[in-house]
Amino acid sequence: MSEAVAQQAAEQEPEIDLSLANKIIDKYIDMPGNLMPVLQGAQDEYGYIPRAVADLIAERLNVYPSQIYGVLTFYAQFHLKPRGRFIIRVCVGTACHVQGAPRIVETFFDKLKIGHAETTPDLRYTFEKVACLGACGMAPLAMVNDSTYGAMTVQKVDEIVNDYNQRPMK
Amino acid sequence: MVNLTIDDKQVTAPKTATIYEAAKLNGINIPILCHDKKLKPFGACRMCLVEVEQMKGRQIPACTTPVTEGMIIRTSTPDIVKARKMVLELLLLNHPIDCPVCDKAGDCDLQNLTYEYKVNANRFTDEKFHHEIDYNNPLIERDMNRCVLCGKCARICDEIVSFGALTFISRGIETKIGCEFDEALNCEFCGSCVSVCPVGSLLARPFKFKARFWSLTKQKTICGYCGTGCNLTLGVKDNKVLTTIYDENQGFHNGQLCCRGRFGYQFINSEKRLTKPLVRKNGNLVEAGWDEALDLVAARLKGAGAAAAAIATARLTNEELVLFKQLMETAGSNNYDHSAGYAHAALTEGFASSFGVAASPSSILDIQKSELLLVIKTDAYETHPVVGFEINMAVKNKGVLLKILSDKSGKLSKLPDAKTLIHTPGTETTIINSLAKVILDNKLADASAALIPGYDELEKALADFTPEAVSAQCGLSAVEIKQLASAYAKADKALIIFPVGQAYPGHTAALANAIANLALLAGKLGKEGSGVLCLSEKNNSQGAVDMGFQTADGLNANQILDGCASKTIKTLLIAGENPMVSYPDHAKVAAALDRLEFLVVSEIFLTETAAMADVVLPVCSFAEKEGTFTATDRRVQHIKPAIKKTAQSRSDFEILGALIKKLGGIAPTAPASVFAEIASSVPGYAGMSYVSLGEEGQFATVAVKPAFVVPQAPLAKSETGKLALVIGSALYHNGTLSQYGEGPMHVCPEGYVELSRADAAALNFAENDLLTVSSAGGSMVLKARISSRIPQGVVFAPYHFGSNPVNQIWNGAAVTWVTLTK
Numbered sequence: 002m003s004e005a006v007a008q009q010a011a012e013q014e015p016e017i018d019l020s021l022a023n024k025i026i027d028k029y030i031d032m033p034g035n036l037m038p039v040l041q042g043a044q045d046e047y048g049y050i051p052r053a054v055a056d057l058i059a060e061r062l063n064v065y066p067s068q069i070y071g072v073l074t075f076y077a078q079f080h081l082k083p084r085g086r087f088i089i090r091v092c093v094g095t096a097c098h099v100q101g102a103p104r105i106v107e108t109f110f111d112k113l114k115i116g117h118a119e120t121t122p123d124l125r126y127t128f129e130k131v132a133c134l135g136a137c138g139m140a141p142l143a144m145v146n147d148s149t150y151g152a153m154t155v156q157k158v159d160e161i162v163n164d165y166n167q168r169p170m171k
Numbered sequence: 172m173v174n175l176t177i178d179d180k181q182v183t184a185p186k187t188a189t190i191y192e193a194a195k196l197n198g199i200n201i202p203i204l205c206h207d208k209k210l211k212p213f214g215a216c217r218m219c220l221v222e223v224e225q226m227k228g229r230q231i232p233a234c235t236t237p238v239t240e241g242m243i244i245r246t247s248t249p250d251i252v253k254a255r256k257m258v259l260e261l262l263l264l265n266h267p268i269d270c271p272v273c274d275k276a277g278d279c280d281l282q283n284l285t286y287e288y289k290v291n292a293n294r295f296t297d298e299k300f301h302h303e304i305d306y307n308n309p310l311i312e313r314d315m316n317r318c319v320l321c322g323k324c325a326r327i328c329d330e331i332v333s334f335g336a337l338t339f340i341s342r343g344i345e346t347k348i349g350c351e352f353d354e355a356l357n358c359e360f361c362g363s364c365v366s367v368c369p370v371g372s373l374l375a376r377p378f379k380f381k382a383r384f385w386s387l388t389k390q391k392t393i394c395g396y397c398g399t400g401c402n403l404t405l406g407v408k409d410n411k412v413l414t415t416i417y418d419e420n421q422g423f424h425n426g427q428l429c430c431r432g433r434f435g436y437q438f439i440n441s442e443k444r445l446t447k448p449l450v451r452k453n454g455n456l457v458e459a460g461w462d463e464a465l466d467l468v469a470a471r472l473k474g475a476g477a478a479a480a481a482i483a484t485a486r487l488t489n490e491e492l493v494l495f496k497q498l499m500e501t502a503g504s505n506n507y508d509h510s511a512g513y514a515h516a517a518l519t520e521g522f523a524s525s526f527g528v529a530a531s532p533s534s535i536l537d538i539q540k541s542e543l544l545l546v547i548k549t550d551a552y553e554t555h556p557v558v559g560f561e562i563n564m565a566v567k568n569k570g571v572l573l574k575i576l577s578d579k580s581g582k583l584s585k586l587p588d589a590k591t592l593i594h595t596p597g598t599e600t601t602i603i604n605s606l607a608k609v610i611l612d613n614k615l616a617d618a619s620a621a622l623i624p625g626y627d628e629l630e631k632a633l634a635d636f637t638p639e640a641v642s643a644q645c646g647l648s649a650v651e652i653k654q655l656a657s658a659y660a661k662a663d664k665a666l667i668i669f670p671v672g673q674a675y676p677g678h679t680a681a682l683a684n685a686i687a688n689l690a691l692l693a694g695k696l697g698k699e700g701s702g703v704l705c706l707s708e709k710n711n712s713q714g715a716v717d718m719g720f721q722t723a724d725g726l727n728a729n730q731i732l733d734g735c736a737s738k739t740i741k742t743l744l745i746a747g748e749n750p751m752v753s754y755p756d757h758a759k760v761a762a763a764l765d766r767l768e769f770l771v772v773s774e775i776f777l778t779e780t781a782a783m784a785d786v787v788l789p790v791c792s793f794a795e796k797e798g799t800f801t802a803t804d805r806r807v808q809h810i811k812p813a814i815k816k817t818a819q820s821r822s823d824f825e826i827l828g829a830l831i832k833k834l835g836g837i838a839p840t841a842p843a844s845v846f847a848e849i850a851s852s853v854p855g856y857a858g859m860s861y862v863s864l865g866e867e868g869q870f871a872t873v874a875v876k877p878a879f880v881v882p883q884a885p886l887a888k889s890e891t892g893k894l895a896l897v898i899g900s901a902l903y904h905n906g907t908l909s910q911y912g913e914g915p916m917h918v919c920p921e922g923y924v925e926l927s928r929a930d931a932a933a934l935n936f937a938e939n940d941l942l943t944v945s946s947a948g949g950s951m952v953l954k955a956r957i958s959s960r961i962p963q964g965v966v967f968a969p970y971h972f973g974s975n976p977v978n979q980i981w982n983g984a985a986v987t988w989v990t991l992t993k
Contacts, residue, residue: 066351067340070351071338075341
């Protein structure tokens, strides 16, 4: 019965290429304690863990599907919904807060029309408020994927968004 | 043993004990919420905190801390009481105080501890949880608002049931118990999680709002479904069995039950039950009095001789079966059989010739003491789920190796390091013979083997069974067979387990002989944790065999049906059996019963077979009578009535006694006197009495006189372009009785045909498609189930369902060749 449910769920999701997940599983299949590296590999490959991939991992690694879900929801590094091509993180830690981070956050919300931990429908952006990025000297700070943008201003929000709007999705 | 002091008392405890266990052993109670004696220590709830002097008075959990020599422990100092009170306050912070409407009230660990520790105020305030309650299945309600996160449900589902439906999900304050992707619970519904839940988070829905826990009368008895012989506690109120109650100290299985045992009790008080005797008048069954009905039957039986025959279900008690025999002998007939003799030929012919006794030499208790288990057919889990739990625990906790020979994989295949060899259906005997051949050829045989009679004949007969010769036929490689044989031979203690029953016609006397030969050759008999265990289908199948409810000079069940068809049998008594559904070849059974002059059926329900009868006698269920059942490993157990007989029903014991009297015989008045007779006459039962059986039951001794018997391995045939249909048991059902238990019918209400993904893709079938399954014998429509456990070319169908019986296409062959069309 659970297989039927899994099948339905797989049908609702966009087409997932399971061969990528199979390759990751092949790599770790004989290693003890392989669940974490396989999930991390899948997270890197797909940007999130699609249901069909979780089910495939459960079947091939002979781990309960429930246990996989337990791991996925325990660690912040795993995501269950598709994430944007560009992850925008704005620090709202103490230093950034006093330097005006709330206004930066609001401006991103207005500009992208999404809230905290949400993704734009075109999958271009995911926005996250984070507690501290460890660069208080650059407050208020924002990051887009691995690039940092210090001394943020409302104007710079516009510039960043315009810049990333032009960038390719792949 | 180590010496320690608990609460100023000098005590001793085993080295491996935890503080909690040591205290319990010595009558000192330490409160627990998250601990269960069946599960590994977890230490989540902090209720069992104690002080250990050597640890500078620190508070440590008793359930996870092992005892050491000279430990000085205090279990209830003012500080400890204060700490426990705070733990309860913190739990009650989020736990709703809805005890007045909670079915757990009265049986709730949290409620009892709150009372014990007088937590009548809370120093903290916080919001309650607002989780949605899972009402998506009809058996288990999940209300995570009441959860205290002890994790017992998730742990029992993993450690014992090995299904893993539940786990901790999310993190921190958001942690809760849930299923994958936080979906509704969809599992095998054994209810183990419900049984261990210390609060009202997991509840049995069939019992919701039926009665307060403290108003129930508790009656211990034995489960009336399969041959495992699980102990049950029934919760009774107003002469109704309302629930089963968990008792962790009950039986070898510590109160563990399967879906049908825990949730399949509703047939006892079903409204569909027969209330009065029925007699056929002008073609219709009409209500009649007992005297009228019994007079009619007695008149037919008087002097009937060999024209009378009887088929009894192996659900009757030993005492009833003995009485039934007496009745038939009084009538002058020795044509009687139980549950179709063919289904238990492995015992009655196979073991009888190989071991000199028609019983398994090993017991269920051997499973966890073994080193290697060889399971024939993964269905052993489906037919006997609680035996399946024992296998799970053996493999997961004791590191027992598990080897499986099966025509499909199953739940057992998923156990750690389990090796499943998938073979061509119907070739079990050939493979076992080949394993024996390898043992002979590689000089792995035990020294004792050559002294057993029949050794030379066996050696000769096995000449053609080299792995290379049988490999292609069986669908296994020669290397796989050799590896299995050497692993089996080299294990010091190895146990072979295989199910028999009406759905397993391939598990014949020849297979039993082959298995016995293998075990004898490798010297596996006569050791604890080693040997052979045949899992018989019904609660008293082994008892029916022991009581000799079938004689060599009388007809067996199949011959009786043939006799009906040829009109040599004119009167047939059927007790609790439903051949229209459970016997092979529906058309043949229907024609045979149709040609009878007089058919008497004693039944709980108006089954498909009872509907054809001339006289129907309403009998009571196992919960209303006294007697003994003999489990598959020959554990004899005493059943006691939990309720008074409903309506006008009588026990088979009373009915058979009355008939014997009407025929001029002398009938015993009480089951106890019949059991005394059994104890004096049945081999192995000597010295038993109702008193000596007690709550645990007693094992009837099995004295093995080994002999090698050359088994006739059937040649596997195949038909190109067709699929091999194998019949079997569904996990939630046992025989045809479970159709009247609401629980099993909620989760598995109808028959289905299970096929492989590959075949489904090739034939373009989807899940739940209605498929026409056609064999040489006929065709029927079944819902498709697509699964990864079935190999290509094989399909599986369960046999329990009267609404659409699979015997329409199945004639009793081990493998039926079928085609599937949409």
